[in-house]
Amino acid sequence: AETARLAGALDGLFAEAGIAKPRAGEHQRAAAIAVERATAARERIVQMQAQADALRAQRASVETEKQVASALAQHLRANNFEAWLLQEALEALVTGASSILRELSNGQYDLIHDDREFFVVDHHDAGLRRAVRTLSGGETFQASLALALALADQLGGMSTNASLESIMLDEGFGTLDASTLDTVAATLENLAAIGDRMVGVVTHVQSLAERIPVRFEITKDARSARVERIG
Missing domain, CATH: 3.40.50.300 (P-loop containing nucleotide triphosphate hydrolases)
Structure with missing residues (x-):
């Protein structure tokens, strides 16, 4: 009885807002699509985070090589x-x-x-x-x-x-x-x-x-x- 009452109240709200009542099962499908999109977005974020970590490590390595090259260039210059x-x-x-x-x-x-x-x-x-x-x-x-x-x-x-x-x-x-x-x-x-x-x-x-x-x-x-x- 309570379920029927809530369903009736919800139908009234849809009518007042001028929104067509969703057909049976559409709520589940919409929720499933939202979950799928959120999961895909999360996976993309994880991948991008891994790429960012790799780029930071590569940048640190390149920075070290740059320092070594700069030191060598300084030592090799003129009489240094x-x-x-x-x-x-x-x-x-x-x-x-x-x-x-x-x-x-x-x-x-x-x-x-x-x-x-x-x-x-x-x-x-x-x-x-x-x-x-x-x-x-x-x-x-x-x-x-x-x-x-x-x-x-x-x-x-x-x-x-x-x-x-x-x-x-x-x-x-x-x-x-x-x-x-x-x-x-x-x-x-x-x-x-x-x-x-x-x-x-x-x-x-x-x-x-x-x-x-x-x-x-x-x-x-x-x-x-x-x-x-x-x-």
Whole structure:
């Protein structure tokens, strides 16, 4: 009875509005069409969202490539590439030399560089940074030797078919005082203990020569020269 009453009321509303009463089943068909259209629209939105996500990812990748290309272009422009290579080589050289200097100085010094100038960090003085020009003669020898050995390592690493297994030092040892000579000798002894490279020393200083475990003494007279191995 209630259903009939509501149906009658609905028919009255249609009549008042001048709208023809829908035939049976049209409501269901209209609803089904609306659902189908909504489902299709939702699927299109999902697809468009996936495409937008893919485009955003592609844009991020292209942006990264653009940054790399811009950096390369900057490095390759004029003398920038050469300067960049030199800076990288210097960084590697100083890093290697610092490691060697730390061992040669029994942990006292690290080597660093800043604005084209070399410094040592003195761990026996609360990490004080000192310009290399303030080093003593023996300390300067240690730093120079560390750089020479690091350079030898760097050059040897540039080729897989060659290695620098020996290095000769001719530093003018005759100008060094007794304390500095002692530092030099101790440095060479430390180097022999920690290294896998032969280090030769050319010197006329007898006190230094006597600290070298294996040496060749050269003597000469007016007519000839003689080489004798000692040790």
